[in-house]
Amino acid sequence: MSSLPKWINDAVENLLPSKFKDCTVTRTTYISDDLKQITFETDLSDVYFEPAYAVGFRINDRDFRNYSPFHFDKEKGSFDILFHVHDTQAAGCHFINQLTAGDSIKMIIPRGKRFFDHEAKIHFSIGDETSLGSSIAIREAAEKTSKSFVCLHELEDPLSLEKLDLYGYYTSKNNWMAILNQINEFLHEERKAIENQEVTFYLTGNGKTMSFLRRYLKEKGVHSTNVRSQAYWIEGKKGL
Structure with a gap:
């Protein structure tokens, strides 16, 4: 702001x-x-x-x-x-x-804008430390409707995820290969659900990382309507 x-x-x-x-x-x-x-x-x-x-x-x-x-x-x-x-x-x-x-x-x-996809069967939240609160809110909404929740967080202390009951994928900071490997593993496991547009991806946190992953998911066949994004910070930009 x-x-x-x-x-x-x-x-x-x-x-x-x-x-x-x-x-x-x-x-x-x-x-x-x-x-x-x-x-x-x-x-x-x-x-x-x-x-x-x-x-x-x-x-x-x-x-x-x-x-x-x-x-x-x-x-x-x-x-x-x-x-x-x-x-x-x-x-x-x-x-x-x-x-x-x-x-x-x-x-x-x-x-804010409507971010949560009430029609999705699988909700996949991707982000960093600044995304943890959003991931918990998305998980809670998914659980209320008996839908599946998955998350991937880029952070240095994975014990934080256990304390927050955010069990899922995680990588160390700026480890692009590990991030893409985790995403590719999910894309392979849920290929049919992705083809049927039953999975919604939520990208939050670092604006530059978010933009890159949005393009990557589209290249991997994820429909644009199934990718939702919200930047929380961009390096060098104050008060986003």
Whole structure:
């Protein structure tokens, strides 16, 4: 999200109160050294949510950042977000590191394009550390309709996947050969389902990696309507 002058951000909060919710931090847990899971509580009774929707937080006077919730429970009024706090000098990471139980914060209500394919029989989420929350939300939606879920994450600490119950493929960072080998293994195993357009791929995380994998899947015969993508960050670009 772009940086804006403080007075504009203040005006947005005051003029569009229906777009914001007052939230309370109720629990914080470090899944790993650079993954912080936070539970928030607020009134969600009038809030619409789809898997991979984003909420926004104002991290300072000028900047907002988007994050993907999961465990979104309208009845209990709670949701979780998994934050990748990879750079303590970055404004977003500094803000998240300071949040503790009992803190109050304004949230921009969930919004975004419809990402989850309710018709798919197999849901395959591919991404990196920033994609973990979206993968959990997609897995939960798939399980509610008794559909299959598969994931592939590019990250250094595979133990994080076990802690999050995200069992699936994983590779180390920037290991392109391993990423493609894992995808090819899945494409071979589910060839018939892919031909019948029963598999939907969700590409999130690094925008450059996402673009490459989107082209690769199409070259391998995956129909364009079965590939959905959302960039969460691009190297050198601030506040995507």
